[in-house]
Amino acid sequence: MRCYASSVQCLSKIVPPSPYRSSWPRSGGDAEGAREPAVLVLSSLPGFDVLNGKLEGPLITDGRHSDKRSPLSVEELPEGSLVIADLGFWSVARFSQIARPGQGGKRRRYFLSRWQPGTKLRRRNGAEIVLRGILPKQVGERIEFGAVLGEQRLPVRVCIERVPREVGDQRREDIRERAQDHGHKPSEEVLYLADWTIVITNLPRRLVSFDEVLILLRLRWQIERLFRLWKEHGHLEDSRSKKPWRILTEIYAKLAAMVIQQWLLHEGCWQDPHRSLFKAAQVVRREANLIMRALYKGGLEEVLSDILSYMRSGCQMETRRQRPNTSQFLMGEPHRWPVRKELAARSVLT
Template sequence: MLAFLWKGCGGKSSASSVKVGIRWDLRSGQLQGPYLQDGTSHETHNAVHALRLPIGSVWVADAGYYSLKELRQFSQQGIFFVIRPHGNLAVSTLSGQRLPLAAYLHQQTGNVIDLSIRLGSIPALWLPARLLALPVSPEVAEQRRAHLREKARKKGHVPSAQALALAGWNLIVTNIATSQLEAQEVLLLYRARWQVELLFKLWKSHGYVDQWTSTDPTHILCEFYAKLLAMLVQHWILLESCWDDPHRSWMLSADLLRDQVPLLLQGLRGRLPLDQVLALIHEALATNATIPARTTRPSTSHQLLDGVYWGLT
């Protein structure tokens, strides 16, 4: 219904869909975005990528944002990256020899393979990096291969042998030197990327940003924007109230904040001093919604602070 703004795939898929791009600083909690784009456009075309990152920062992203050109620019600007690559990546050894990655990994032993490489197929544009590889279970590998085959079938071709073989591995590339971070520490950083997924889950499950009650395009658009704005207000309040405690659950805190919405509205409407309203909300959220320390599958915050790597999933 909103195809005049955001294009979808059409056909059996939605005629209109939108992708939401954000950048979240996991140290300060600052959120850049959301920036909206056509659902058919690639994630790397989102406006958030036009925003410069501070020198020395670490950019963590999934395979959807993998762009060798952008990674090369990051390295030139003094910015670090930790990202999952595509399954068809071209890899060479530091001596310049093309590396048959799937065959090479098949011969390796150990839980984590840490390899110094050059990314890219053109020698003049090679990018020095580290490749971390972790084997996945046979069940996970087969699920990935089935997904690759189905995706390729819809496009009228078959997946490459390398892509199918590499489906048995979790691959991470980074330009952080081994002298700065060990392999397990890099994997911990990558695991923190899931906080962005949890944020989107929060927006959907609490803000219902992907649902609406009307069939009128104008009403849908107003409702969509209103919900996004509400999620930004929620983010700001949770940031002010909870960010100092790394073990605070934003999901549980959002539940508590929902109970305070009538009070917040009084402040936003000017019926009560807003600073006093925010102070009362802060008190209500101050001592609740803490994530307990778990002996199995500890939270990302506990893993980062304790330096104990548990896994990528």
């Protein structure tokens, strides 16, 4: 598996103070009975290179800005790179742009995504592929085949695996919760297909095996964890003030602080595949006052050097046998799905 860059893209949202919500329009889905009628309307959308920790963004847009209209340019992706995007970024036209070599380029760019239910898969002769007739029946059973997508007739590799019932049940629960938040009911097809992981990619088998496709798919959670780190531990949405301008200023200041924190994590521990961003971020918060003092009195280089040393000496995740970390899979452990009691622990930030 050889990639020159691996970009994960996702979207997260922050609620701005009430007086400024007209400046940051809400997204749709505010149906009666939804649990979050105001939705979340200030968006930060970075592209995240998981190979080196480089952050493209965050870029601020209003809540109506679709993931599909990402301001991050496909043309800026380096040749040989891999884009791993969630379903919010699903766009066959965008996948076609990614797969097209740059001007004068010889190496292709690659994409990997879950399949969007309802999207037609066709054979090269134009015949539609009916998934229900070919889906694996046994847990752990896999199939893969070639297909074409959309009017662009984009050639893709389709990888399908039947997941344990516990995993499918957890997915259905999540699907129903998200649908309720947006005021609609999920389709029967979406609920039925939760028992399978269906991935589309243009990565050839000679570069990436089926197991590696599933492991790469797990990387999309890394940016979710980054957002969670920013929100829960950077307190992006928290303020003790009731003054709208003060709250909005704090949001921007905290976003700036999170970008600086990410730079320190990049320099301090990104070279370690078993790094714990949570532990490394704790080091940054613990030493933040020293950074502020050094900015005023001098000695910043020495302070930063000490902080990076702290990160390198003790900011690793523990190796787990029952619920392996993504880094363990990346380092060669065979992919496997967690059992139900382990699924409850997946929300733990590591």
